[in-house]
Amino acid sequence: xLSYIVRxxxxxxxxxxxxxxxxxxxxxxMPGSPVTQELSQLDPGKAISQEDxxxxxxxxxxxxxxxVAYGVWVKNVLQGDxxxxxxxxxxxxxxxxERVGPTxxxxxxxxxxxxxxxxPLGLIATARAGTIEERTGSTILYMLYSxxxxxxxxxxxxxFAVRMGWLPLFGMVSDNYDSLSPFGKVSDVFWHxxxxxxxxxxGSLAYYSRFIRANMQEVIRQDYIRTARAKGLGPVRVLxxxxxxxxLIPLVTLIGLTLPTLLSGSIIIEQIFTxxxxxxxxxxSIRERDYPTIMGLTLMxxxxxxxxxxxxxxxxxxxxxxxxxxxx
Amino acid sequence: xxxxxxxxDPQGEPAPTPAGPQLAVIPKSPGFWKEAxxxxxxRKLSMTAFVFVVLxxxxxxxxxxxxxxxxxxxxxxxxxxxxxxxxxxxxxxxPIFTQDKFRKRYPKNLEEKDPESWAxxxxxxxxxxxxxxxxxxxxxxxxxxxxxxxxxxxxxxxTDQRGVDVFAxxxxxxxxxxxxxxxxxxxxxxxxxxxxxxxxxxGGWVDTLLSRVIEVVLCIPTLVLILALLAIIEQVTIWxxxxxxxxxxxxxxxxxxxxxxxxxxxxxFVSAARATGVGPIRIMFRYLLPxxxxxxxxxxxxxxxxxxLIESSLSFLGFGAPPPNPSWGTLLSAxxxxxxxxxxxxxxxTAIFLAVLAYNLIGExxxxxxDPRLRDADG
Numbered sequence: 001x002l003s004y005i006v007r008x009x010x011x012x013x014x015x016x017x018x019x020x021x022x023x024x025x026x027x028x029x030m031p032g033s034p035v036t037q038e039l040s041q042l043d044p045g046k047a048i049s050q051e052d053x054x055x056x057x058x059x060x061x062x063x064x065x066x067x068v069a070y071g072v073w074v075k076n077v078l079q080g081d082x083x084x085x086x087x088x089x090x091x092x093x094x095x096x097x098e099r100v101g102p103t104x105x106x107x108x109x110x111x112x113x114x115x116x117x118x119x120p121l122g123l124i125a126t127a128r129a130g131t132i133e134e135r136t137g138s139t140i141l142y143m144l145y146s147x148x149x150x151x152x153x154x155x156x157x158x159x160f161a162v163r164m165g166w167l168p169l170f171g172m173v174s175d176n177y178d179s180l181s182p183f184g185k186v187s188d189v190f191w192h193x194x195x196x197x198x199x200x201x202x203g204s205l206a207y208y209s210r211f212i213r214a215n216m217q218e219v220i221r222q223d224y225i226r227t228a229r230a231k232g233l234g235p236v237r238v239l240x241x242x243x244x245x246x247x248l249i250p251l252v253t254l255i256g257l258t259l260p261t262l263l264s265g266s267i268i269i270e271q272i273f274t275x276x277x278x279x280x281x282x283x284x285s286i287r288e289r290d291y292p293t294i295m296g297l298t299l300m301x302x303x304x305x306x307x308x309x310x311x312x313x314x315x316x317x318x319x320x321x322x323x324x325x326x327x328x
Numbered sequence: 329x330x331x332x333x334x335x336x337d338p339q340g341e342p343a344p345t346p347a348g349p350q351l352a353v354i355p356k357s358p359g360f361w362k363e364a365x366x367x368x369x370x371r372k373l374s375m376t377a378f379v380f381v382v383l384x385x386x387x388x389x390x391x392x393x394x395x396x397x398x399x400x401x402x403x404x405x406x407x408x409x410x411x412x413x414x415x416x417x418x419x420x421x422x423p424i425f426t427q428d429k430f431r432k433r434y435p436k437n438l439e440e441k442d443p444e445s446w447a448x449x450x451x452x453x454x455x456x457x458x459x460x461x462x463x464x465x466x467x468x469x470x471x472x473x474x475x476x477x478x479x480x481x482x483x484x485x486x487t488d489q490r491g492v493d494v495f496a497x498x499x500x501x502x503x504x505x506x507x508x509x510x511x512x513x514x515x516x517x518x519x520x521x522x523x524x525x526x527x528x529x530x531g532g533w534v535d536t537l538l539s540r541v542i543e544v545v546l547c548i549p550t551l552v553l554i555l556a557l558l559a560i561i562e563q564v565t566i567w568x569x570x571x572x573x574x575x576x577x578x579x580x581x582x583x584x585x586x587x588x589x590x591x592x593x594x595x596x597f598v599s600a601a602r603a604t605g606v607g608p609i610r611i612m613f614r615y616l617l618p619x620x621x622x623x624x625x626x627x628x629x630x631x632x633x634x635x636x637l638i639e640s641s642l643s644f645l646g647f648g649a650p651p652p653n654p655s656w657g658t659l660l661s662a663x664x665x666x667x668x669x670x671x672x673x674x675x676x677x678t679a680i681f682l683a684v685l686a687y688n689l690i691g692e693x694x695x696x697x698x699d700p701r702l703r704d705a706d707g
Contacts, residue, residue, distance in 0.1 A: 011540075014540070015540065015543055015544055015547060018540075018544045019544055019547055019548055022544070022548070023548065023552070023553075023556060026556040026557065026559075026560065027556055027559070029560055030556070030559040030560055031559070031560070031562055139373070142688075142689075142692075143685060145688075146633070146681065146684050146685040146688045146689075147681050147684075147685075148637050148640070148641070148677075148680055148681060148684060150641055150644060150660075151660070151677040151678075151680055151681055154660060154663065154664060154673045154677055155673065155674070155677060157667065158667060158670055158673055158674070161667075162667040162668075162670075169667070260549075264549065267551055267645070268551075268641050268644070268645060271645060272664070282552070283555075283645070286555050286556070286559060294556075298548070298552060301549050301552070302547050302548065305547045305549075306547060
């Protein structure tokens with residue numbers, strides 16, 4: 001197992017280098033540079049001299065060709081330095097630290113909700129398989145699964161924020177946040193997060209409960225379930241203790257694969273709700289041509305994706321003794 | 329995903345399980361695809377979705393006849409013209425109307441310049457690119473703008489901020505949705521099938537190399553890669569978007585093709601073909617691909633849904649083709665700038681949802697109709 005993990009880590013490192021190299025090359029070849037973006041925001045009459053321009057380029061390390069600059073970036077990353085954001089003049093690490101909280105707030109609460117709701121839903125669907133309610137429920141869940149989250153976000157905003165006025169339209173906190181009591185602050189964030197959390201949850205809820213139902217359907221045809229029923233166990237005990245436990249293995253793989261989405265956030269949902277999270281940071285940094293931030297986030301997402309895949313494979317071997325990790 | 333029982337001989341007919349002795353061969357059993365179609369047809373939801381997609385395609389093809397300000401057929405100065413075709417390609421507008429200074433205003437000009445003329449008009453007299461002015465059509469008021477543009481008998485789905493009819497934009501936008509789905513997935517399937525076929529058939533270092541490439545593309549978050557690629561292009565058009573979506577969405581197709589080829593190339597009919605001297609290219613595309621096609625079609629169908637989704641979300645974020653571009657996502661983003669105009673969110677949003685749902689349902693139906701494991705379960 002250890003040699004397998006080491007081998008996978010080695011391959012992952014190569015993949016990582018390739019990804020960052022490609023993205024670095026792409027973003028450095030985008031039209032416009034952070035310098036021009038910044039200047040256009042200043043007074044347009046204040047055109048700077050060619051010397052100043054070159055001085056700025058040099059201080060940002062943009063005077064070198066991109067593949068050389070990539071080498072510099074890698075060297076800095078290996079020393080634990082992700083660089084400073086061009087547009088925000090702050091270290092990328094600190095920017096990420098600020099934005100990761102709001103994203104985690106949404107993704108973790110949505111993940112918990114998903115598990116809390118989808119397991120009972122999936123089990124009920126199995127218990128009632130074939131009945132009218134179950135079919136209707138499954139069809140509705142399937143429709144929810146196909147419902148694009150950004151359309152849902154707009155519909156929810158329209159209904160609950162604009163028409164009914166029950167919930168805030170966007171943002172994470174109200175304007176008077178600082179003057180609120182500690183309890184008021186918590187409830188303020190809670191009300192603001194309701195709609196985004198719903199948008200995050202409903203799709204994965206539909207996906208997970210369908211997933212659980214599909215796996216359960218396979219398991220309850222097994223002989224040991226028939227044995228359990230035959231020896232007189234109640235339906236709840238059969239479903240929960242005998243069947244559901246054996247569907248946990250595929251669920252474990254899913255957990256590994258959700259790891260990157262926990263931190264990456266959703267660009268479009270955060271954009272719609274102007275939620276100050278990671279997705280929005282990425283969106284803004286692309287617009288501002290903020291190379292260090294784009295690279296820092298790309299690196300983080302790719303590491304998480306690869307780690308998630310590795311985790312899924314390793315967990316799979318841990319929970320299922322029949323699976324052996326070998327070199328192909 | 330598919331079972332090991334997926335044993336199909338090169339003629340594309342399902343064979344009995346490999347080990348069992350073949351006792352009796354039923355003469356002329358229905359072909360694989362005919363059988364799959366029969367199984368697909370009995371699934372009501374998938375069939376409804378299929379009908380919906382066909383309808384959508386018809387709307388897209390006949391969009392200039394459904395909504396527009398140019399006549400479908402016109403008899404002008406003794407000759408027949410089809411000015412509505414200009415909605416497909418601006419250069420198809422018959423030159424005579426430019427010479428006669430119509431300036432894209434047909435109803436009045438036709439009457440003034442040739443009282444003898446007659447014309448067949450689209451169902452809804454509205455233009456997807458501009459506001460219809462007052463008296464442009466005799467007796468018809470101009471399109472309302474901003475909050476006055478509620479759905480009405482003249483503007484079925486309302487009008488946007490500038491007074492452009494939403495229904496017309498959606499009808500013409502269905503062309504984009506349809507094209508994006510098929511063109512980008514066409515590109516993705518071509519790349520995915522070729523990469524997967526090469527990796528699966530040759531194995532060895534070719535496989536190692538291509539698998540690494542697949543992994544790299546797979547690990548870059550889709551939206552990140554697409555945004556980075558889009559940012560490089562100076563003037564983004566809808567064709568660029570299709571190419572980019574196609575160039576980034578091929579990994580699942582490649583992985584599936586590879587897995588199918590790895591499995592299929594062990595079969596006796598491949599060894600037989602090789603022994604008779606058939607070349608590798610011919611084996612890959614004439615012998616293996618037809619047998620691997622059914623499972624590969626499923627991710628392609630789901631891919632169409634996701635391509636439509638990606639295009640509309642990019643247009644929504646403002647990264648799409650520049651206006652005038654009647655994409656459904658562009659309409660949604662116009663709705664977001666003023667929530668009072670609920671019709672700008674509800675109608676295009678529903679259209680995107682239905683299109684995505686339809687392709688997902690078709691994909692689902694296809695999967696259950698062609699996957700032998702599921703077939704055996706109900707057969």
